[in-house]
Amino acid sequence: MIQQIGYTAEALATGAGRNGHVRSDDGRIDLDLAAPVALGGSGEGANPEQLFASGYAACFHSAMQSVARAQKIDLTDSSVGARVHIGANGDGGFEIAVELEVVVPSLPHDQAQAIADAAHLVCPYSNATRGNISVQVTVSDD
CATH class of the missing domain: 2.20.25.10 (N-terminal domain of TfIIb)
Structure with a gap:
């Protein structure tokens, strides 16, 4: 709340x-x-899915920046891409699912993953969707 x-x-x-x-x-x-x-x-x-993808990507990237700043880590050239999928849920309605792709070229994969995991705990979009829809966070090296 x-x-x-x-x-x-x-x-x-x-x-x-x-x-x-x-x-x-x-x-x-x-x-x-x-x-x-x-x-x-x-x-x-x-469409609404594009707007949601844009908002989630920006919000998650901001959460990553906040986590990194607290650890005095520079995330220059980092990015977050979001894919929002929509489809029938089998109950006569529709659902969405989200894939977030995090790229932090300046950090080793494990360190970037730790920042992404921490951001997923503080991002308002992640908190709003947790337990409601599938959200997959992947750190990519390219």
Whole structure:
């Protein structure tokens, strides 16, 4: 449970959901949406899975930076990629699953993995999804 709110993001979806429009209250996000071709849509707009992947990748990377900073480790040239999968769950609904790929070229694999593991414990997206969806964190050497 949040003990003290530090920031609140607001967005409004209008139109036809996946084929509508989203806009943040400050206008920084202002996008037309379209279901991806793989789900029978036109693919001519962003989709919620892309937005979730972008947010999770950025948040996880920030969590890694925080963990590394506390250990006085430099993560220059590091990156986090996110893949968000969506598919039927067998109960008439849909589920998502996430793969995070961490690259830290300046560190040995084991050290990068330790930072990624620690970040997975503090990242708000990881904490929100833990126990709800599959999230796989992999450290890649390239």
